[in-house]
Amino acid sequence: MTQLIESTARGLYCAAGGFHIDPWQPVERAVITHAHGDHARPGSAHYLCAAPGLAVLRARLGEGASIQAVPYGEPIDMNGTRISLHPAGHVLGSAQVRIESRGETWVVSGDYKLEPDPTCAPFEPLACETFITESTFGLPIYRWGAPASVAASIEAWWRANAEEKRASVLFAYAFGKAQRILAGLDASIGPILVHGAVDAMNAAYRESGVALPETKLAIELEKGFDVSRALVVAPPSAQGSPWLKRFGDYSDAFASGWMAVRGQRRRLAVDQGFVLSDHADWPGLNRAIEATGARRVLVTHGYTAPLVQWLAERGYEAAAMQTRFEGEPGAEA
């Protein structure tokens, strides 16, 4: 088979179409799967993204960037290759890139998950000959529980703290995870406060028509505001920072797929770990790969080697593909 997409010094490159996907160096034409920092880097001349992701990508790249947005599923032609973007279920506006050239179809997954998420369109399985998949959680130890039960345990933790008059500080990635958690919350438990980084992304989500409960920016609280029943959503980088002092004797928690492993949970030294990820778990990766009907699977960032070997033993033509994507931060190198 031909190599329709290859990994180059600037990023994943489609020579036939003359464009890069999520390049890590500035290029002429960049197709962006989603607006996380390791996939959407500034400096390229032209960007293409899925329409629902325009506001968040704009928030990431700034007003000056040249961004073309296309609706999910609408094909466009680039140098005779036909490309279209399809929901990846990862975060708002996240897309898989489908590329068709001379009767051959490749799909680049970007980051994806199969679980339902009220803040973005669900993952769409696409038939293809070659599937390029992430492998952030590509080990059988990663199996996610139902999102509804994770949400219920977050609320139970928040409620129990509120009854003890302690603020609940929840660390979650500012873009995607934070909004996913916020969207389903029972806001009657107490006020919801957010860190500035989360607030900026909330605005982009609201602008895109995603309903989120009322939140207050923590630094703008009036003097004497009672934080004892509050849920505070902050990015992981806020852990250990003086910004947290305003919440007094709080309880803290971290929402991430890495929390499935006790050692990772203990290393972060938070009171609670909630296992919640925007990446596919082991069963999810396997289901997604199977659904494509692909014979060839190229595996990017994550537990690349074991997933490649597992797929090869199951009859796939499988290989690793080097990228500079990072998956869910907090992983070991």
Place this chain on the structure above:
Amino acid sequence: MKRFAALFEALDASTRTRVKTDALAAYFREAHAEDAAWAAWFLTGHRPRQAVPSKRLHLWAAEAAGIPLWLFEECFDNVGDLAETIALVLPPPAHASDLALHEWIESRLLPLRELSEAEQKARLLGYWDQLGGTARFVFMKLITGNFRVGVSALLVMRAIAQAFGVESNVVAHRLAGEWSPSAAFWKSLVDDVHAEADRAGPYPFFLAHPLEGDPQALGERDAWLAEWKWDGIRAQLIRRGEATALWSRGNEPIAGQFPELMADAQRLPHCVIDGEILAWRDDRVMPFAALQKRLNRKNPGAKVMAEAPVIFLAFDLLEWEDEDWRVRPLTERRQRLLDMLHAIAGGTRFRATSPLPAATWEGLALARAQSREHGTEGLMLKRASSPYGVGRPRGDWWKWKIEPYTLDAVLIYAQKGHGKRASLYTDYTFGLWNGGELVPFAKAYSGLDDAEIREVDAFIRANTLERFGPVRVVKPELVFELGFEAIQRSKRHKSGIAVRFPRMLRMRKDKAPSQANTVDDARELAGWENAA
């Protein structure tokens, strides 16, 4: 089982003592006696023997998860704990079970050991399909015999005391030593406060804190008793009723290992004394290695006993003629101890420590500097008026250890740690130069802070020369100053030396690997003649 798993989660999630104590107390109040007894047994550090060999668990778990063995091993390598790996890789259970903890233990876990391999497998696969999440993890921790959670036995005792309104000391006393987890035991533990059974259990050991900084800060020298800190086996001898028992600090009965002490103990009156068991010859302590030959060897032969004769060097008296003396001042307890031992005609293997006479802190500092000549680890400083406390409260007992020996050594091998450090390279082997090559001489795990661990971990990942299973051979580049307590000859080590309590004192970024110490340097430090 579900409740016990929920308790485990609560204990594992919190670092606050009060939260843990409350969670424990609530569990003990609500649990049935037979479950509470088992929970207390596990939480105070007791473990059943491993019920099923680990190798079988690996194979069967891989099979049950529908993955090849190599992939299971990959998972295990990332998680760092067998029980947790099994709990994570298996699909969710199809038939959740409501069986109580004691039933899981008594009718399921304990019988496993005696079953045939095929029967073990059939049952385990069935059990795995009945337990989810934390319950599966906890059950596997019990099966692999390494159940552990961040509570001390002392905290468990306090929680039981809190739950039933019993005095903490009484609970501690009853839980020390050997007991079997049964409903009857549990009832006797929490119901009947006054019936002090004629048990032969030890008191909880009172522990000292390391003294950091100048002893001047402790105040008047006169208010303190100073003695050598001996490096032996800390133990309590119990003479109570018909019973004579010897307990180590880990609450292990060790009487069988020291028959000569037990014979002499018959000549002592009713009492409980605390001290160190030492290998002793010609009025001098022998190196710890000599005592080591006596450990875990029941009914030692005459030859072994002659090679490493032992004494019990007593430093405290906790009970006298069946009366608890722990609240009395140290000076009074010691006076009684000395009088008691002196009164025995002809003497015994039970001797008392002698206080160090130096009248000033400066004088004590000089004595401390001679610790190694006396075969001791430094000094103990005890407040003369102090009671014999429970656990490790600060302020009354201090250990003032000598500065460790130090050598600069080169990091040569690394392995991933366990538990909290399962995904990081934290277990290191260090080498010393020996004619142009680095020979391994010590392993160390502790002494670095989190930032340094991450830095070294990154270095190891980027500078691996070779791998042997989980062990990485690392480019010899990083130099560490290692501290340790003693140097002994060893035939088992390639370097010919073994060190006691090695740990990392600091990274020596200022030193090139070629500037690290040699095996000859180590021999010189130990005061041995160098062959060359």
